[in-house]
Amino acid sequence: MNIATHAVQIGLEWDTRTGAVTVPIYQTATFRHPGLGQSTGYDYSRSGNPTRQALENGIARLDGGTRGFAYSSGMAAIANLMLLFKSGDHLIVTEDLYGGTCRLFDKIFCQYGLSFTYVDTSDIAAITAALQPSTVAVFVETLTNPLLKFADLPAISGLCKQNNLLLIADNTFLTPYLLRPLDVGADIAVYSATKYLAGHNDTVAGVVSVKDPELAEKVYFHQNSVGAVLGPQDSWLTIRGIKTLGVRMDRQQYNAGRIAEWLSAHPRITKVYYPGLTSHPDHALMKQQSNGFGAMIAFEVENHSLVEQVLLKTELISFAESLGGVESLITFPEVQTHADIPLELRARLGINNVLLRLSVGIEDCDDLIEDLRQALA
Numbered sequence: 001m002n003i004a005t006h007a008v009q010i011g012l013e014w015d016t017r018t019g020a021v022t023v024p025i026y027q028t029a030t031f032r033h034p035g036l037g038q039s040t041g042y043d044y045s046r047s048g049n050p051t052r053q054a055l056e057n058g059i060a061r062l063d064g065g066t067r068g069f070a071y072s073s074g075m076a077a078i079a080n081l082m083l084l085f086k087s088g089d090h091l092i093v094t095e096d097l098y099g100g101t102c103r104l105f106d107k108i109f110c111q112y113g114l115s116f117t118y119v120d121t122s123d124i125a126a127i128t129a130a131l132q133p134s135t136v137a138v139f140v141e142t143l144t145n146p147l148l149k150f151a152d153l154p155a156i157s158g159l160c161k162q163n164n165l166l167l168i169a170d171n172t173f174l175t176p177y178l179l180r181p182l183d184v185g186a187d188i189a190v191y192s193a194t195k196y197l198a199g200h201n202d203t204v205a206g207v208v209s210v211k212d213p214e215l216a217e218k219v220y221f222h223q224n225s226v227g228a229v230l231g232p233q234d235s236w237l238t239i240r241g242i243k244t245l246g247v248r249m250d251r252q253q254y255n256a257g258r259i260a261e262w263l264s265a266h267p268r269i270t271k272v273y274y275p276g277l278t279s280h281p282d283h284a285l286m287k288q289q290s291n292g293f294g295a296m297i298a299f300e301v302e303n304h305s306l307v308e309q310v311l312l313k314t315e316l317i318s319f320a321e322s323l324g325g326v327e328s329l330i331t332f333p334e335v336q337t338h339a340d341i342p343l344e345l346r347a348r349l350g351i352n353n354v355l356l357r358l359s360v361g362i363e364d365c366d367d368l369i370e371d372l373r374q375a376l377a
């Protein structure tokens with residue numbers, strides 16, 4: 001069955017008593033026990049809540065995992081996964097990483113004895129060169145933020161299996177609709193569900209799916225022990241968002257493809273990063289491995305003063321952080337989302353003072369192009 005169909009069906013079978021088509025919001029902290037030593041399967045909402053469980057089962061099904069987990073944010077999800085490691089462990093990480101993940105690794109987890117080496121994970125030789133005796137895992141973004149490099153998961157997972165490393169894939173930009181990391185060798189997929197999964201810029205959430213049941217049990221132990229779980233209302237909103245994942249993604253990708261072409265031909269745009277363009281270095285690989293190119297575009301304008309002009313003059317497209325929702329958003333990564341990446345690394349990656357990042361929404365494409373046209377004039 002297509003992922004779009006699975007997505008619509010989340011929670012549908014949940015309430016067999018009334019036949020409610022959507023999963024109820026179980027706004028409760030605790031659950032009555034039917035008898036001594038007995039449980040309905042739910043005892044306390046940190047440990048498990050039916051609305052959250054419907055979401056967790058849903059993401060596991062979308063990803064082909066054995067179990068899913070929902071957290072209060074994408075960062076909470078990633079922080080929980082880092083608890084799988086212990087002092088002395090070394091991880092190899094995608095270099096143009098989401099700024100918040102970089103901050104979590106370099107400012108917090110390194111204090112607890114974890115170490116991280118940043119490499120271009122679209123380059124297998126670079127990953128191999130970074131291996132150390134203490135390396136235990138590789139953490140990649142399947143499509144990177146903001147420069148949209150694509151990770152070759154089958155090749156990376158081959159390397160991980162040879163070296164007995166865990167492979168964790170942040171698949172936020174692609175979602176299971178375009179790529180299922182667990183199918184191509186990842187052990188864990190993690191998402192900021194705030195973005196495409198929930199999809200409406202109305203809630204902050206994180207989800208994880210895991211393949212191996214034993215590993216899933218460890219993840220559950222940490223989820224329950226730390227408690228950064230997603231509340232029932234937000235779980236419901238995330239499910240509601242996921243139901244339209246397929247149609248939103250189709251529309252957003254269509255718009256992004258056209259806008260990327262249009263930007264490429266604009267005289268005041270000097271560079272466009274979009275993997276759907278045949279000029280993108282990962283275009284061919286991504287065409288093979290992914291069901292689409294996503295809807296994020298990064299581009300460079302001809303000079304720095306144009307950055308502020310575009311951010312302030314776009315009307316339909318809001319100057320705001322975040323991405324993946326139905327509303328188009330534009331941001332300036334150097335200052336807004338990637339300020340926590342060390343300057344030297346930013347410069348090497350190409351996150352500079354003329355780079356803008358556009359999250360393309362579901363508006364009419366001609367209207368979006370018209371908005372960009374007047375903002376660039």
Ligand SMILES: *Cc1c(COP(=O)(O)O)cnc(C)c1O
Pocket residue numbers: 073074075076098100101141145170172173191192193194195204205206
């Ligand atoms: C936004 C984002 C995160 C963090 O998720 P939050 O829900 O904001 O905590 C992690 N990874 C990527 C790729 C993101 O875009």
